[in-house]
Amino acid sequence: MHIPDGFLSAEVAISTFGVSIASGLLAIKNAKKKFSEKFVLLAGVTAAFVFAAQMLNFPIGFGTSGHFLGAFLACILLGPSMGFWIMVLVLVVQSLMFADGGITALGANVLNMGLIGGVLCYYIFTLIVKIIPLGRGTFLATTFFISTFSVILASAVCSLELAISGTIPFVVVFPSMVGFHTIIGIGEGLITASVLSYILIVRPDLIYVLSNELKTNLKEKMVEGVA
């Protein structure tokens, strides 16, 4: 879903850069309050994993492919602030070194994939797990559905940006974008839930959302479920 140069108008490119830079600064402030030292190496491997997994385009039919996004996974593992910054790093390296995603579209790509697909969906997740009975199974099912949704939501916002840019009318682009990205999103959900189910077995305390945000009602259940 990396937008190349030329798809967005100057107004959309600049305003999305503005939102992304503001979010980045806010994330720095927030990380310095909450991001624990024990997650530092995990931040490195998450960045490496997201980058490598994004290279693996899988066919979804219709002569089309899709790939893992990883923003929601990064936010669940590292918290929304560091998760956001990991996506910024991945997208910047992809754009500057690998010409995957335009440089002028970087603000929009960070907004769509990092902020919408990652941070926003992370907060949706924290709201949902407060109202459902949570165990190992429901945790993984919820992450599956929300990571699927994260790709669909990011593609919807991408459609909106293309429409505001005057590239293509919203009613034309939205159904196609959401259609393809619903299938891609299922791949996203499967990968996210698989990685989390592995970490849940070996080191549940290395999942930020369990050890930091939902300490009281969730962590004990998870660790109990593992034992």
Added chain:
Amino acid sequence: MVDKKKKNVIVVLFLVSLAMAFFISPFASSHLDGLEKVAEKLGFIDRGEESVWETSPMPDYTAYGDSRLTGMVAGIIGTLILFGLGVGAGVLLKRTDGNGNDESKTQRAATDS
């Protein structure tokens, strides 16, 4: 014990990342991705500008050429760079009030018991 286990998770995920970039990436689908396909279908793919593609060091995940091997090398280089940047971001942005260490100790103790 727990430290060793923690290290293992990191090592496993790191090796999986390298393996994906090196061994699996050559088999990745070369079909257009979702957005590209939509752009092609709806006729606005020509708006995409190619200029930047030519000036980036490894356009489209190929390191100075387009054979399969250079793609694998580009994948490894990118994965290692991202690992370095991720650790760097973690070190720069970790919380500075000192609670980080204390809390992780308590959590390790809790996991040990």
